[in-house]
Amino acid sequence: MSGKTTRRTFLLTSVAVASGIASSAAWQQNRISASKERSPITTAMPERQLGNTGVSIPILGLGGAGKTPLSWGNHDAEAVAIIQRALELGIRYFDTAASYGPSEKYLGKVLPNYRQQVFIATKTAARDRDGAWRELERSLKRLNTDYLDLWQLHHVSFEQELDTIFSKNGAARALEEAKAQKLIRFSGITGHHEPDIIAQGLQRYPFDTTLVCINAAD
Incomplete structure (x- = not known):
């Protein structure tokens, strides 16, 4: 791959080959063109601006x-049904991670039709x-998309981690x-405790967003 070739170009080509499509341009048009998408999501619920996005x-x-088929292996039918039902109910924000099993x-399998x-x-x-680049490349291929709306640093817990994250490499x-x-369009940082x-x-x-745990019982 020449120095002028970006990872974006490489990923588009890789996904196209994996999908059995002749060219990345054809794949991109097929996946992203609004005219080829499923019917618009019409069910409405209250909205808020997400962070600084x-x-x-x-x-x-x-x-x-969590303890749902979305992170369990060999539960394709159940997971797809949950995602499709969420779309029917008006949900448009989908959060996952490289470490969430097959999520x-x-x-x-579903979201490219509504990209x-x-x-x-x-x-x-x-x-x-x-290491982050390797996970990003895998995530893009598994999510069957050529870009992410939000890419987040997962479960940052210690100051030493921050020092590594913001080091030269x-x-x-x-x-x-x-x-x-x-x-990616936006970046975020997440934590648990x-x-x-x-x-x-x-x-x-x-960062454009942050994600933290809040227990309603607290």
């Missing part, structure tokens, strides 16, 4: 983890630039490169 989305989304693959109407978010647990470099190549670490991350980099 400027994008308004419904207040409920569908997550790909990305299941979403990739212009949905907001796809996934995550990487890699803290280094090369850290994952933040992959975020910048992927955004420059239009493989360490709000002070997430706050530090937000102070060190202009």
